Amino acid sequence: MSAPLLQTRRLGVSFGGVHAVREVDFDLAEGELRCLIGPNGAGKSTFFKMLSGQQLPDRGEVFFRGRRISGLAAHQIARLGIGIKTQVPSVFDGLDVLQNLHLAALRAQPSERAARAEAHAVLERVGLAGRGDARVGELAHGQRQWVELGMILASRPALVLLDEPAAGMTHHEVRKTAELIREINRASTVVVVEHDMAFIRMIAGRVTVFNRGEVLAEGSFDDVVSDPRVRDAYLGNKPIHSSNQETDHA
Amino acid sequence: MTHASSLRSWGLAAAGALCVAGVLLAPQVTDTFALLALTVYLVMAMLALSLAFVWGFGGILCFGQAAFFGLGAYAYAIGAINFGPGVAALLLSVAVPAVFAALLGYFMFYGRISDVYLGVITLAVTLILFNLANSTSGSEYRIGEALLGGFNGIPSIPTLTLPGHDSPLEPEGLFRLVGLLLIAAYVGLRLLLRTRFGQVVVAVRENERRAELLGYDARLHKLLAFALGGAIAGLAGCLYANWGAFVNPGVFSLAQSAQIIIWVIVGGRGTLIGPMIGCVGIQWMVTALGGQQTVDTGLVLGVVLAAFVMLIPRGIAPTVMGWFAPRARPVATGQERVR
Numbered sequence: 001m002s003a004p005l006l007q008t009r010r011l012g013v014s015f016g017g018v019h020a021v022r023e024v025d026f027d028l029a030e031g032e033l034r035c036l037i038g039p040n041g042a043g044k045s046t047f048f049k050m051l052s053g054q055q056l057p058d059r060g061e062v063f064f065r066g067r068r069i070s071g072l073a074a075h076q077i078a079r080l081g082i083g084i085k086t087q088v089p090s091v092f093d094g095l096d097v098l099q100n101l102h103l104a105a106l107r108a109q110p111s112e113r114a115a116r117a118e119a120h121a122v123l124e125r126v127g128l129a130g131r132g133d134a135r136v137g138e139l140a141h142g143q144r145q146w147v148e149l150g151m152i153l154a155s156r157p158a159l160v161l162l163d164e165p166a167a168g169m170t171h172h173e174v175r176k177t178a179e180l181i182r183e184i185n186r187a188s189t190v191v192v193v194e195h196d197m198a199f200i201r202m203i204a205g206r207v208t209v210f211n212r213g214e215v216l217a218e219g220s221f222d223d224v225v226s227d228p229r230v231r232d233a234y235l236g237n238k239p240i241h242s243s244n245q246e247t248d249h250a
Numbered sequence: 251m252t253h254a255s256s257l258r259s260w261g262l263a264a265a266g267a268l269c270v271a272g273v274l275l276a277p278q279v280t281d282t283f284a285l286l287a288l289t290v291y292l293v294m295a296m297l298a299l300s301l302a303f304v305w306g307f308g309g310i311l312c313f314g315q316a317a318f319f320g321l322g323a324y325a326y327a328i329g330a331i332n333f334g335p336g337v338a339a340l341l342l343s344v345a346v347p348a349v350f351a352a353l354l355g356y357f358m359f360y361g362r363i364s365d366v367y368l369g370v371i372t373l374a375v376t377l378i379l380f381n382l383a384n385s386t387s388g389s390e391y392r393i394g395e396a397l398l399g400g401f402n403g404i405p406s407i408p409t410l411t412l413p414g415h416d417s418p419l420e421p422e423g424l425f426r427l428v429g430l431l432l433i434a435a436y437v438g439l440r441l442l443l444r445t446r447f448g449q450v451v452v453a454v455r456e457n458e459r460r461a462e463l464l465g466y467d468a469r470l471h472k473l474l475a476f477a478l479g480g481a482i483a484g485l486a487g488c489l490y491a492n493w494g495a496f497v498n499p500g501v502f503s504l505a506q507s508a509q510i511i512i513w514v515i516v517g518g519r520g521t522l523i524g525p526m527i528g529c530v531g532i533q534w535m536v537t538a539l540g541g542q543q544t545v546d547t548g549l550v551l552g553v554v555l556a557a558f559v560m561l562i563p564r565g566i567a568p569t570v571m572g573w574f575a576p577r578a579r580p581v582a583t584g585q586e587r588v589r
Contacts (some may be wrong), residue, residue: 052463078465090463092456103453106446107465155464 003066005030005189006159011050011060011070012213020046022213023060028159033185035200036193037224038210039233044193045087047210048161052084053077064159079107083157083188087164089144093137097128097147100136104151118154126150126180142173149180160184162192166199178202197225209233266437273429277422287537289425290493291530296432296486298513298529299522303439304479306519307448309455310472311365314372315510317379318347318480320501322487324383327404327497332394335408335418343488344481351480352473359469359476373507380502403498410492419492428489432526435482439522451475512551516558518565527566 006028012021021043028034036044049055051062053074062070069077078084092100101119109115123132126146131139136147145165152160165181166174174196181203184190194200200207200221207224209217211233217224224230277285301315325346329339354375358368387400396404409418410427419427442448451471454461458468491497500506509532517528532551539547562569 054459054463073467074459074462075465075467078463084463086459086463090457090460092453092460094456095452099449103449103461104464106449112446151460151464 004028004063005032005065006051006191007063008051009061009063011047011057011062013046013050013055013058019213021050021057024213024215026208026215028189028191030189031185032189033181033203033205034191035203035205035207035221036191036210037195037197037200037207038216042210043213044210045163046213048084048163048191048193051077051161052082078155078157081156081158082161083152083155083159084161085145085148085152085163085165087167087193089141089148091136091144091147091151094135096133096135097139097150098123098132100147101150101154104154108154108156122150122154125153125183127176142169145169145173145177146180149177149184153184157188160188160190162190164193164195166194166196174199175202266433269433270430273426273433276429277425282421285421285425286493289421289428290490291533292425292428292432293486293489293493294513294533295526295529296428296435296489297483297510298517298525299432299435299439300479300482300486301510301514302517302519302522302525303482304476305514306521306525307443307455308451308472308475308479309365310476310479311369312372312476312479313369313507313511314374314376315479315483316502316507317372317376318351318483319487319490319506319510320376320379320383320497320499321347321350322484323491323497323501324398324404324487325484326488326491327407328393328396330408330410330491331396331404335410337413340410340485340488343491344484347484347487348477348481352477355473355476359472373504376502376507377504380499380504383499383502399498401499403496403500405496407491407495407497409495424489424492428493431485431489435485436522436526447471447474512555514565515555516565518567518569521565521567521571524565524567531566 004027006026008024008026010023010025012019012023014020024043024047026047036047038044046055050057050070053069053072053076057070060070061068064077064080064082067080069080069082092103095103098119101122102115105115105118105122106112109118120132123129126149128143128146128150131143136144139147145167149162149165152162162181166177169177178199181190181192190205192200192203192205204221207219207221208215209224209227209230216233217227217230219227276288280288297315297319300318301312304310304312304315322343326339326343329342333339354372357363358371363371383398383403384401386398387402389397391398391400398404409424411418412423412427443452450461450466451474453464453466454468454471461468461471487501490501513529513532514525515528516532517526518524532554535554536547536551539545539550558565564572
């Protein structure tokens with residue numbers, strides 16, 4: 001087995017007396033599509049912030065391709081090839097869609113010209129062709145999410161962290177987002193944080209369950225949802241089903 | 251599209267050529283008095299340009315652009331008195347404020363000071379310099395040959411002598427130099443904004459966190475933009491010292507700092523041309539009002555600012571551009587959100 005792409009060892013951070021993330025050991029292999037699930041406040045987003053350098057850990061370490069990256073600044077981590085989609089879409093609202101994609105493509109492309117071509121190509125791939133000169137701040141919520149996904153595609157990271165990529169989307173948009181994520185996964189390793197079980201089933205990766213700042217369980221979707229501890233912690237007593245109505249709340 | 255953009259480039263080139271011709275020919279058709287007034291308008295327009303870049307494109311609300319202007323003026327005066335009014339004194343007047351801006355910027359940006367405090371700090375630094383310069387009267391306050399002169403400032407600053415010339419610049423020559431440097435600074439900034447560096451500066455203004463998550467060093471880009479703004483303001487200060495052959499602590503005053511902000515607000519944030527128009531328009535108005543005694547000039551300035559903030563919040567240039575091309579977007583369109 002090859003060395004993991006990403007590895008955390010006893011990673012943790014506390015805010016006041018609250019252990020947002022306790023001591024997480026997490027291994028991710030190259031090419032994987034991993035889902036992180038867990039109830040609100042389980043520490044998933046904080047965990048992501050520590051991986052991407054937005055939050056300094058109190059303890060423990062993060063290794064990317066064997067190199068220790070905990071303690072590096074956010075832009076240094078990004079340069080190593082880690083792209084992140086934040087929970088609230090983080091885009092350049094005042095610029096148009098193409099400018100957003102162009103700025104991301106500049107990171108991976110050798111020249112302005114190549115970056116421009118890449119930005120146009122990504123525009124097609126995220127299904128926003130024809131909206132290239134629309135100001136991102138004026139787009140609908142779902143489209144802004146796609147712009148952000150497009151920026152991640154265009155910057156060609158080795159590892160992609162997606163924090164609730166389908167939040168607040170309509171059912172149709174959720175489907176398209178799942179397709180996009182599988183497409184991103186062809187070139188990059190992907191970790192997705194999601195609440196939506198239907199969505200998790202749709203993208204069908206290995207699942208890690210967080211609870212109270214710790215890893216509670218890990219395995220395939222079916223293994224995890226049938227685990228009684230997971231049911232207790234995360235799902236309450238509700239039966240798990242992935243009917244489409246559940247996602248149709250936008 | 252390529253056709254349209256090449257047409258646009260030609261249009262811009264033609265406008266640029268007209269400006270250069272205007273600058274070169276104006277001294278032949280105006281009297282010296284009007285020429286001196288025009289010169290100081292253009293000097294201040296360069297100061298407005300520096301903040302137009304720093305605030306409008308860098309998103310850095312700097313209340314202390316006057317600090318760099320004043321440092322440039324003082325640096326030129328001290329340099330010119332000590333080692334002659336040559337290119338060295340000119341370069342000193344650009345380098346001193348640029349380095350000062352870089353140091354100040356280092357502490358602000360790398361210390362992650364948020365925007366509001368940034369405004370407070372830059373204003374406070376300007377007022378500290380004002381008090382410092384004011385308290386340097388007496389013969390013990392001298393740098394080399396140059397007496398700092400406290401409240402009275404430094405009089406009789408030698409006027410710039412260009413390389414290859416024996417005598418200092420006449421008012422006509424100074425006007426041409428100021429005009430050409432202003433055009434060069436404007437065109438230079440326009441071109442800079444098209445480079446990768448310029449695009450990232452705008453991206454950082456729009457969303458610092460996202461820029462960092464893409465791998466751009468937001469702090470470094472802000473620092474460099476800030477230092478560049480300081481350098482341009484310093485150059486304007488140097489030209490100002492040449493214009494009046496005189497500099498006093500007034501260059502660091504609260505009124506001076508506030509005026510620059512007003513020029514940018516009136517002219518339009520997020521454009522380079524707007525603040526220059528705002529600057530010239532307001533200076534012209536102030537001069538015109540100075541000739542009468544009925545209304546107080548400060549009061550009128552206040553009314554103009556209030557009217558613009560309430561009625562034309564985007565400022566002159568973006569509003570006018572909006573009339574002619576409702577669909578067109580200027581290079582930067584994030585003016586609504588001050589950050």
